[in-house]
Amino acid sequence: MRSLIRSTLAALTVATTATLMTGCMMFMKPPAASEFGRTRVGMAGVYRATITPAGDTIPQGVLQQWTLHLETVAGAPVDSATVTIDGGMPQHGHGLPTKPLVTTVLGNGDHLVEGMKFNMGGWWVVKFRIASAAGADTVIFNLKL
């Protein structure tokens, strides 16, 4: 009897956790419109970054190139940073379909990003993890496709 109660309780806990977790995923709302800008300051407040996709709109389903402009919050262009890129769709629980890379430092803070792709519509997040002598920081962009 006791073990029955225990297993029922355990099952209930599992079920509740599962419901809460899927609930979280489904009810996670995209941030406010003001969070969807093309210029963003990093979480640690070290860098300000601007993305310029080739073309006005970000197309769905094709590889594209972006220019990433990096500067310190004080406005000094940053050329000697290590940049890694990841992201995904928070509401769907998956990452980016490709592994985009900074392939060329164009100078004056500009970097060529290749291999960017978005394979479905909805809210996407792209994170640039930046490290240089000025410090480490993560700049997060929200996109609506």
Add this chain to the structure above:
Amino acid sequence: MTPTHSPRVLRNLSAIGVGLALGILALVPALARSNPQAPWTAAERTMLKSLSLSSLAPLPADHSNKYADDAAALRLGNLLFNDARLSGNGQVSCATCHSSEKGFQDNIPLGKGVGTAGRRTMPIAGTAHSPWQFWDGRADSHWAQALGPLESAVEHGGDRLQYARVLRQHYRAEYEAIFGAFPNLQGLPERAGPVADSARAAAWARITPARRDSISRVYANMGKAIAAFERQITFTPTRFDRYVDAELAGRAPTPGDNFSDDERAGLRLFIGKANCVNCHNGALLTDNHFHNTGVPQSQDGARADSGRATGVRAVMASEFNCLSHYSDAKPSDCGELRFAVTDGEELVRAYKTPSLRNAVTRAPFMHAGQFASIERVLLHYDRAPSAPAGHSELKRLGLSGTEVRQLAAFLKTLVSSVAYPAPVTSYTP
């Protein structure tokens, strides 16, 4: 006599009007769900437009194959696609499994050639638009794809030297008109290639690297000719496309093309509550990407199948990929390969999203024919079971029996004939 109202009464009336209007507005989404004839919203119309065949991008160039749009290569490819001499037992051609009468597939769970394949035969139409071929994307072009089944022990069961001999004997003039002089095969064994059969693999290892390279070049060119043919296998407009095109142009669809209440409701579910359009998007109703959707392990295919996780390793290592010596592309044309995700849990049991054009005609469904009916497919999406390995991206839908019926009705509007180049009966250079 003119009606007289005091200004106050008017104001009250208009307040009631606004209230009513707001009330109705709040009800619109609910009404749209219950009234299948409700007009499409602006956002829905944008979505519908993106799914119509009229929105399909022009055939993308294949930089890795400079013969992709060559008419003589297409004719040769058409002949090779249908030629059973290109097999270990003289009985299997590409068309054995990819039958033009069945939309270039075979309606059986696992493809049958010299032996039995580990997965279901995929229809070829429209795949020139995809950066990846196979359920696991282990080829990155049509020409590289074609070279897989030809040397597979269970599909065509032959080898590249055998095929080079068949080409030299039966298609030499055609070949040389496109690709230049045929290499000398004198003094070479009858059969050899990097295949599973140990005798033929050993014979291949004994050939000098330079001669192996010239045989592999003929082999790659065979693939390139077949690819020129496959590129022209395309979908034609369906009732769905004609309905959407009429709707967007603001004209009434011709009577046969109008959607029933169920079809409209199914379409609304497809682009709404059921989330199908997350993956089945664009004019081919596929994102050409890989997803784990929790499809069960095949009962027949005994071996474990990890999908894209192994497929991506194979394509990166392939001797015929976009960056290879046999490719005509510049490295800058090979973005999909260079920026491919090569590791991580998301690749485990992830398979390429199939086009849903003609899907209802292709039972049994999924990568190894796991589901016998469309209703079974929809039940799977409704329940979203956990995956046998890796993590399913699906979430439970909570569909009613009516909604399942409506989705099935919609999928049936996506059927049309497949267009392909006419069979070549005789060769005229």
